[in-house]
Amino acid sequence: MKKLLRLGTRFLGLWAIIAFSMIPSGATSLRVMNLEDLVGHSQRIFSAVCQNVSSGLDENNLPYTSYSFLVTDSIHGVANQQVVVIKQFGLSEPIQLGNGVTRVSRIEGMPAYVPGQEYLLFLNQESRLGFSSPIGLIQGAFRVRGQGSSRTVINGLRNANLLIDTRKSIQQRYRERQQNLSRSAPVSLPDEVVRGPVSYDNLTRLVRGLVAGEPLDRPAASRLLGRREGQ
Numbered sequence: 001m002k003k004l005l006r007l008g009t010r011f012l013g014l015w016a017i018i019a020f021s022m023i024p025s026g027a028t029s030l031r032v033m034n035l036e037d038l039v040g041h042s043q044r045i046f047s048a049v050c051q052n053v054s055s056g057l058d059e060n061n062l063p064y065t066s067y068s069f070l071v072t073d074s075i076h077g078v079a080n081q082q083v084v085v086i087k088q089f090g091l092s093e094p095i096q097l098g099n100g101v102t103r104v105s106r107i108e109g110m111p112a113y114v115p116g117q118e119y120l121l122f123l124n125q126e127s128r129l130g131f132s133s134p135i136g137l138i139q140g141a142f143r144v145r146g147q148g149s150s151r152t153v154i155n156g157l158r159n160a161n162l163l164i165d166t167r168k169s170i171q172q173r174y175r176e177r178q179q180n181l182s183r184s185a186p187v188s189l190p191d192e193v194v195r196g197p198v199s200y201d202n203l204t205r206l207v208r209g210l211v212a213g214e215p216l217d218r219p220a221a222s223r224l225l226g227r228r229e230g231q
Contacts, residue, residue, distance in 0.1 A: 030109060033166070034161055035221075038140050040210075041122075042076065043124060044123040045077065046072075046078045047072050048119060050067055050118075058087075064090070065091060068083055069086065071083075075208060075211060086132050086133075089131050090106055090107035119144060121134055138155060145197065165218070202224045
């Protein structure tokens with residue numbers, strides 16, 4: 001269990017270089033996944049409203065937090081109005097085991113959901129023990145804000161991962177960043193970087209296209225999603 005916790009708490013390291021110092025503080029090693037990765041690795045993609053939360057130890061004495069969702073927009077692998085239950089590893093709150101022992105199993109980077117809030121989720125396949133989580137943890141869980149056509153979504157990396165070309169190495173990105181900083185002209189975000197809330201309708205349009213097998217035109221996707229903060 002201690003090994004699992006150590007693995008779970010290593011979160012976001014050199015990604016700070018990749019995202020050009022745009023990632024929130026507290027981040028420490030997680031594989032960066034762009035939109036193509038999120039879609040390609042997902043077994044289920046949908047928007048849903050969180051309804052209930054429960055937490056404890058399961059029949060294998062493993063810490064879990066269970067969330068139930070009512071699907072509002074089915075994109076892949078589920079049906080509209082279906083109730084989806086996600087069992088994530090770790091506890092939402094410490095629990096008392098008796099004899100003064102407190103169990104704390106919080107996995108850094110594992111999303112938490114609030115009842116009544118709507119989310120856009122990219123989920124992996126359930127493990128043999130029934131656990132599941134978003135692809136890339138906070139990268140594959142988006143909070144939905146607003147109503148109707150004005151809805152926006154944002155994930156735990158403020159969407160900075162969505163259009164990153166993950167084929168480039170960390171070293172290559174670091175060199176490009178240093179070259180940009182050495183220029184006398186003001187430095188703007190690269191075309192592939194989107195940061196901040198993006199349109200729900202535009203993002204899900206790209207997602208549905210990827211699900212259907214359409215290639216992603218990154219420059220066109222960047223224009224569709226729009227660039228934020230420092231553009």
